[in-house]
Amino acid sequence: MNGSTLIMLLTDIGGSTPVNPVLRAEQAFARNPTIVVTLTVKGDLAGSQVFKFSPKLGAPLNLQFGEDIRPYLLGDPRGRPTRIKPDKALTERSRMTFNFADDxxxxxxxxxxxxxxxxxxxxxxxxxxxxxxxxxxxxAKRGYVAPNLNNLDDFLTIFKGRVxxxxxxxxxxxxLIAKDDLALVDRQIPRQxxxxNQLDGAITxxxxxxxxxxxxxxFLPSALPSKDLFPVVLRLDPDGAGNGPExxxxxxxxxxxxxxxxxxxxKSEAFDNAAWTKTGATVAADQGRGPFGGDQRADTVTLPALGNLVEQDSTELASGVTFVFSVWIRRAGVQASDVSMKIDxxxxxxxxxxxxxxTATKDWQRFEVSTSFTGGGGQTAVARVRSNDLSSVVIDLYGAQLEKAATRGFYVATDGNQGVDAGRGAFGTTAATHIDNTKLAEVLPYRLHLDPESGVHPVFILRDLVNRGELPVASVDQTTFDREFNFIESTQAKRAGATIIAKPRNLLKHVKEVREQFMLDLWASEDGxxxxxxxxxxxxxxxxxxxxxxxxxxxxxxxxxxxNxxxxxxxxxVYYNVVAGETNPKEPEDFLNVEILADLGVSDLSGVKARVILSKWIFRADEAVALxxxxxxxxRRGARIASWEFDIKDTSDFDVGDxxxxxxxxxxxxxxxxxxxxxxxxxIVHKSHIRSQGKFSIEGLEFSGLRYGIISPNDDLETPANPFPDYPAASASERQYGFIGDANNLVNAGSEQGYFIL
Structure with missing residues (x-):
């Protein structure tokens, strides 16, 4: 039966005494899964309204869930789910077409x-x-309708995007035609x-x-969803015809x-400097990499439980002024767990x-505190970092900023240039006087503010490019970006050696280069x-x-x-390290270095297949060798493609990218x-539903099939006081780290395959 009601009358058939009849109503449900589509439409007056749709001939969802689910949907949506292509430069975006009846x-x-x-x-x-x-x-969500379900939470999300x-x-x-939220294709960065369009009047x-x-x-700064990534940057005198580019x-x-x-x-990145007053606190300079990556510029600060603080008096008059103080914080590596602390x-x-x-975690976070001071006289605003007066903490600090605003803006580093004009002469340039009608450009200098010879982490660049696509912060799974950032913190990228992105270009082309040259996948998952x-x-x-x-x-x-x-x-x-002054490298001779690797054994047996990468982002040998x-x-032998079919109940644990x-x-x-x-x-590079069968097809791309080793901690994971064990005594979690194998790279007395280097 499909969507019908079964009524049963129960009596005592075998006995002589009749029993009171029991009326039992049971809803029968379809064997095949159904689909529910949710459309959220912004109103022209205020707020928004949520509309839900189900198939016209589908199960009676209104009766089951007590919601207004309109039976306008005509069949299953058509289209393609997301597909990751690690051997290519781009990821196929998810695209769906929904057909509805009108009412x-x-x-x-x-x-x-x-x-x-x-x-x-x-x-x-x-x-x-x-x-x-x-x-x-x-x-769009898909699932079975069953008597014990009273909401849609158990349905599996198969698509989330925008019309x-x-x-x-x-x-x-x-x-309705919809795509996932990774809508980066049609945007040009930087702006042309x-x-x-020149300076309208001379400036000092x-x-x-x-x-x-x-x-x-x-580019309108307020249009960028996150102010914690790279800023909008104006380049004055880009040709250097006057006082040089700024x-x-x-x-x-x-x-x-x-x-x-x-x-x-x-001294926004130098907490050891005398500009910062330390009371009970100690500072070790340049102990780790900051939230942008690059060379080590983050300071490690130890704050005791009492009598503890790091502060700076801005000397800015505070009466009647709203200030916001922001700073990046993470718990230091010696802290085994997250720490509670305060900024004032x-x-x-x-x-x-x-x-x-x-709460400071292992990942960099930019925190802020804001207030409007009312006091009269000549009081000034002071920014302070301290513990919570309960326990000592060890933290990493980076990038302190004080602004006359209610919420934080883009970060600008200071080293004697603090003030209302701190953003002048950034990224290694010098603030200068420029005459009327000076030429202008918008640029993207992916480098550290105070260390322009250093690069930044490629994961950070990818996250910033997503930000320039104006994707809402809530649509980005930031934990995945933090995870990849932390995996190899030392990795650095810098656009075209010591140059910048100055020529307007399709945003997706920048994404393509970063993905290809650092083997980074980027996709919108089924959950959006x-x-x-x-x-x-x-x-x-x-x-x-x-x-x-x-x-x-x-x-x-x-x-x-x-x-495959x-x-x-x-x-x-891999050609890398662009020749100085070359802003658009297209040929091998535009690069100073090349890294070559060949597997001669496979080439002799199966033939040579070469690939050439002209890297505009790699400027160090470390990244070229790794790539x-x-x-x-x-x-080298081709990564096989596998396909398996699962029941719908077995697919929720598998996501694209796993x-x-x-x-x-x-x-x-x-x-x-x-x-x-x-x-x-x-x-897992692809996941698609097989219509009307209640099954999913899962597609996988082969790794090399080996067990990769990651350096283990000094102590074991079970009892911190003990040294890390040998393989036979290691727990399942400890065996996820690397162990040295025998001559055949076998471990556990030769009974198991050993570990390899990434």
């Missing part, structure tokens, strides 16, 4: 949300009252500034508000006036103060979050791999394996001289 008798919309809430048909009324339907959020287009069909139906080296001919040509960090744009970013704290804004006479209690992962990285110790086995989840006779010869690479040439090694290791362990008779491993069932590693 001439549709209930009214919410009259507090929409000005036109009744009349006409559902979809024609919708487009009339909200013509800007493009960009609205849409989500890209819509159409009314000849037959009266309505179509026309030749006619300390000018903090710059007037130009056309402010609308610059980079300026912008805070805001109003009409044709560009306001410079301020910072009233001096106070008056220098301590008559007014505002504190913010925070944008995520990243180093495509060569196995699971980090402490994170157990997902398991794919014949017994647990692979449906019988659904596994297939393809050789297109992904073969037996020789890699050629990882590519040849994984793709690395899973396969233990199947289909893929044996070496056990000495015997081929035996064992563990190989595969990255």
């Amino acid at each position: 001439p008798n549709a209930p009214d919309f919410d009259s507090t949300v929409f000005s036109i809430f009744s009349g006409s048909t559902f979809w024609r009324r919708m487009v009339l009252t909200q013509p800007d339907l493009v960009g609205m959020s849409i989500e 890209e287009d819509f159409n009314f069909e000849r037959n009266g139906n309505f179509t 500034i026309s030749d006619a 080296a300390s000018t903090d508000a710059i007037t130009v001919n056309k402010g609308t040509e610059f 980079d300026v960090i912008l805070n805001s744009i109003s009409g044709n006036v560009l306001t410079v970013q301020e910072n009233f704290l001096n 804004l106070i008056l220098d006479d301590a008559t007014e103060s505002q504190e913010f209690e925070l 979050f944008v995520r990243t992962r180093l495509s060569f990285r196995q699971n980090i110790p402490g994170t157990l791999a997902k398991q794919i086995t014949d017994e647990a989840n692979i449906l019988h006779r659904t596994a297939s394996y393809m050789g 010869k297109e992904s073969r690479m037996t020789e890699i040439f 050629v090694g990882r590519l040849v290791s994984r793709f 690395v899973a362990e396969l233990n199947s008779d289909d893929v044996p491993v070496k056990g000495g001289s015997v081929a035996t069932k064992g563990r190989t590693n595969w990255q």
Whole structure:
């Protein structure tokens, strides 16, 4: 039965005494899963309204869930789920098409949300009252309807994105076309500034508000969802015809006036300097890498439980002024767990103060505290970092900033240049006087503020490019970016050696280069979050791999394996370190160095397949050596593509991007001289639903099938006082680290495969 009601009358059939009849009603449900689509539409009056849809002939969801789920959806959505292609430069974005019936008798919309809430048909009324339907959020979930379900939480999200287009069909139906949130394709960065757009009036080296001919040509700082990444940067005199190029960090744009970013704290990255008063606290300078990566510029600060603080008096008058103090903090490596502490804004006479209690984790976070001081006289604003007066803490600090604002803006480093014009002469340039009609440009200098010869972490660059696509912070899975940042903190990238991104270019082309040259995947998952992962990285110790086995989840006779010869690479040439002054390198001679790696054995047997990479981002040998090694290791024979089918109940643990362990008779491993069932590693690159069968197809791309070693801590994981054990005595978690094998790279007395280097 499908959506019908079964009524049973129960009596005592065998006995002589009749029993009271029991009436039992039971809802029967479809064997195949159904789908629910949620569309969130912003109102033209206020707020938004959520509309839910199910298939016209689907299960009676309204009865089951007690929600207004309209049966307008015509069949399953059509399209393609996300697909990661590690052997290519780009990830296929998810795209879905939804077909709906229209309803001439549709209930009214919410009259507090929409000005036109009744009349006409559902979809024609919708487009009339909200013509800007493009960009609205849409989500699709699939699952079974069963008697014990009373909400949609157990349904599996199969798509989440935004409306890209819509159409009314000849037959009266309505179509929505949607893509995932990774909408980076059509944006040019940096912005193109026309030749006619120049300085409108001369400026001095300390000018903090710059007037130009056309402010609308610059990227609006307020449009960037996060202010904790790279800023909007104006380059004055880009050709060096006057006093030389000068980079300026912008805070805001109003009409044709560009306001410079301020910072009233001096020595913003040097907490050991005398500009910072230490009471009970000790500072060790340059102990770690900051939130942008690069060379070590973060300071480690020890704060005792009492009599503890690091502070600076800005000397800025505070009466009637709103200030915000911000600083990056993480717990230091010696701290085994997260720490509670505080940051404060106070008056220098301590008559007014505002504190913010925070938790410092292993990842960099930028915290802020804001207040409006009311005191009269000549009191000044003081920024302070301290413990919570309960226990001592050891933390890393980076990038302190004090602004006259309610919320923090872009960070600008200071080293004697603090003040309202701190953003002048940034990234190694010098603030200067510029005459009227000086040329302008918008640029992206991916380098450290106070150390322009150092690069920044490629994961940070990728996250910043996503930010420039104006993706909301809530749509980005920041934990994945933090995880990859922390995995190899020493990795650095810098655009075209010592140059900058100055030529406007499609945003996705920048993403393509970073992904290719640092093996970083970027995709929007089924749940709508944008995520990243180093495509060569196995699971980090402490994170157990997902398991794919014949017994647990692979449906019988659904596994297939393809050789994927297109992904073969037996020789890699990476040209890097761009020649000084070369802003658009296109040929090998535009680079100073080349790194070459070839697997001659595979080439002799199977033929040579070479790949050449002209790297505009790699400027050090470390990254070039790592890239050629990882590519040849994984793709010298071609990374096989596998496909398995799972029941829908077995797919929720698997997400695109995951690395899973396969233990199947289909893929044996070496056990000495015997081929035996064992563990190989595969990255999930695609996941799609098989309509009407209640199954999912999972596609995986082969890792090299080896067990990679990661350096272990000094102590074991079970009892901190004990040394790290040898393999036979190690726990399952401890065996996720590396162990030295025998001559055949076997461990555990030669009974198990050993470890390899990433």
